[in-house]
Amino acid sequence: MYLCYVDESGTSDLPGNSSHFVLAGISIPIWNWKSCDQEIDRIKRKYDLCDSEIHIAWILRPYLEQTKIDDFVGLNYDQRRSKVEAYRKSEIFRLQRSNNPKLLKQTKKNYLKTDSYVHLAYNERRNFIIEVATAISKWRDARLFAECVDKVFFDPSKASKTIDEQAFEQLVSRFEQFLQLIGTDGSHRKGLIIHDHNQTVSKKLTDMMKRFHQTGTLWTSIDNIIETPLFVDSQLTSMVQIADVCAYALRRYLENGEEELFDLIFSRADRKDGKVVGVRHFTNLSCSCKICRSHRKSS
Numbered sequence: 251m252y253l254c255y256v257d258e259s260g261t262s263d264l265p266g267n268s269s270h271f272v273l274a275g276i277s278i279p280i281w282n283w284k285s286c287d288q289e290i291d292r293i294k295r296k297y298d299l300c301d302s303e304i305h306i307a308w309i310l311r312p313y314l315e316q317t318k319i320d321d322f323v324g325l326n327y328d329q330r331r332s333k334v335e336a337y338r339k340s341e342i343f344r345l346q347r348s349n350n351p352k353l354l355k356q357t358k359k360n361y362l363k364t365d366s367y368v369h370l371a372y373n374e375r376r377n378f379i380i381e382v383a384t385a386i387s388k389w390r391d392a393r394l395f396a397e398c399v400d401k402v403f404f405d406p407s408k409a410s411k412t413i414d415e416q417a418f419e420q421l422v423s424r425f426e427q428f429l430q431l432i433g434t435d436g437s438h439r440k441g442l443i444i445h446d447h448n449q450t451v452s453k454k455l456t457d458m459m460k461r462f463h464q465t466g467t468l469w470t471s472i473d474n475i476i477e478t479p480l481f482v483d484s485q486l487t488s489m490v491q492i493a494d495v496c497a498y499a500l501r502r503y504l505e506n507g508e509e510e511l512f513d514l515i516f517s518r519a520d521r522k523d524g525k526v527v528g529v530r531h532f533t534n535l536s537c538s539c540k541i542c543r544s545h546r547k548s549s
């Protein structure tokens with residue numbers, strides 16, 4: 251049996267504040283689950299992030315207050331944390347007096363979301379993510395599936411579905427086709443989708459999956475994926491955080507040309523006869539990004 255952990259990056263709103271919406275799933279066989287989970291835990295422990303969620307977009311932000319603390323990198327983790335916390339407290343007091351409720355609210359949110367990572371300088375946070383992505387790149391049996399929608403080319407008047415519905419249908423279809431293909435030896439490989447819990451989409455995705463079980467997707471019948479997606483809290487489940495890393499790496503490559511994380515993650519894209527079949531960039535036909543090139547490539 252195979253588990254496929256799914257998460258998204260960017261917003262599916264039009265136009266929204268990102269040019270791309272990415273839905274990514276990373277599939278691993280259950281017999282590899284323990285070693286993968288333990289490996290991520292080991293990397294987290296090294297950076298004193300044992301009980302912290304890997305929420306990559308927050309981890310890789312610049313934390314301005316770190317630059318304002320003298321010799322930040324020369325301090326130990328406890329000292330760094332204490333200095334940042336003191337700075338943040340004074341900043342909150344300052345904003346409370348400044349009569350700017352919007353900025354105060356945003357600042358409080360930023361502080362809350364980054365609280366677990368403030369003992370790490372930017373380079374260390376970056377190294378942490380690269381170590382995680384390198385570990386994923388070496389999971390030989392892991393497969394990456396993703397739909398990366400360039401929203402400029404998504405025409406809601408022509409499409410019969412929303413961006414997130416199209417992405418989910420594509421992801422389910424590719425995971426199903428992967429299971430069908432590896433099960434041709436008669437072993438009937440089964441798969442289960444585990445999704446980051448998201449109040450706004452869980453009902454919709456559950457209904458869609460029920461429909462796929464009855465009538466198939468546009469591309470395939472569903473014979474190997476079982477159940478509707480299981481929704482888990484990404485704060486508590488390390489492996490769904492890995493899907494967040496994958497989705498982020500794909501989106502940042504397509505939006506900003508950032509290759510380092512992308513190359514590591516993309517090495518796990520599902521391929522057939524040398525051609526990438528697991529990851530699609532939904533965009534104009536002339537796109538020459540690595541995803542589009544490898545989609546067209548034959549061995």
Ligand SMILES: [Zn+2]
Pocket residue numbers: 531533537538539540541542543
């Ligand atoms: Zn492309």
